Amino acid sequence: MRSFKIMVLVAAMLTMAAASAVAGPTYDRVMQNKVIRAGITNQGIPFGFINDSNEWVGFDMDMAKEIAKRLGCKLEPTVVNNNTRISFLQTDPPKVDMVLSNMTHKRIRDEKIDFSITYFFDGQKFLAPKGKVTDPKQFANMKIGSMQGTTSIINVENYLKKLGNPNPKVIGYEGEVAMFEALRSGRVQAISTDSTLLLGYAAKVPGKYELVGDFISDEPYGIGLPQDDSAWRDAVNFAVQDIWKDGTYKTIYNKWFGPDSDYPFPLTEKIEMWP
Structure with a gap:
């Protein structure tokens, strides 16, 4: 029992x-x-x-x-x-x-x-100075900024390789502020991450930057x-x-x-x- x-x-x-x-x-x-x-x-x-x-x-x-x-x-x-x-x-x-x-x-x-x-x-795109990039293929030989610790930087590297550059110049930044400041100072020629984030920072200086090309990924x-x-x-x-x-x-x-x-x-x- x-x-x-x-x-x-x-x-x-x-x-x-x-x-x-x-x-x-x-x-x-x-x-x-x-x-x-x-x-x-x-x-x-x-x-x-x-x-x-x-x-x-x-x-x-x-x-x-x-x-x-x-x-x-x-x-x-x-x-x-x-x-x-x-x-x-x-x-x-x-x-x-x-x-x-x-x-x-x-x-x-x-x-x-x-x-x-x-x-x-969302989806990933590129942000560049307005009028500077007329064809996304130009990104292949540019220095591009992206985000550390994200899939964005991997997507950029793969995309640039598909454009014909086996050793793309992609620099990772810890945050969105640092990435955008790199673009504003000319240390990179374009930046790439989710399009809504790019829109957010571009809105801080209206008319100076624009999204270029189609989505390179779904997010x-x-x-x-x-x-x-x-x-x-x-x-x-x-x-x-x-x-x-x-x-x-x-x-x-x-x-x-x-x-x-x-x-x-x-x-x-x-x-x-x-x-």
Whole structure:
């Protein structure tokens, strides 16, 4: 009889452990504390940046606030950059619960962290001084700036090799500010990363720079999440879908990328919706 009770107790403990594993530590902590720690860039105009009023704003900031609101939580933003946005999700415990930092969902990144469904659709282009580049083939023999720790720099190198330069001159910069300053100072002749980021920095000096050529890659942005917490991933996905469903997404999108915004960029895709 005693052994039977022990077996029942062990089975109950295993069931509880399994349930806890399904829920996951991030989901449990967020639901208990009602606080979401979100990693967001402060240099990625117009996704996350410091405006002229010294306020931390942007599309990603607004989306993070809305996700927190839908989950009944307070938002605590944390600054991340291209070198920390993944590592902050990998620490034990993670330093942040989610990352919205114009991060393309790539298979190689999915080996390290999890991602939400795509919440923004972009592509990579080149930005050059207005009128200086009439044919994208000219980029092959130019010095190009891009971003350290991103797929952008890999895409640029591969693209320039396809144009015929086996040893392209591509310089990686730690952040968007440094990359754009390299272009303004003439240290590079063009820069390349996601087109919306290029639009954001070009808008700081209207009429001086322009996007050149077609997209050289597709860049579907996902919200970075700690690995193997399906309950938390579902909660974020459901929140994003609800934000789209009731029209809030388009309100936020038009604020930053609509035809009357400083960074007009037409919305051409739809967020994946589950019945």
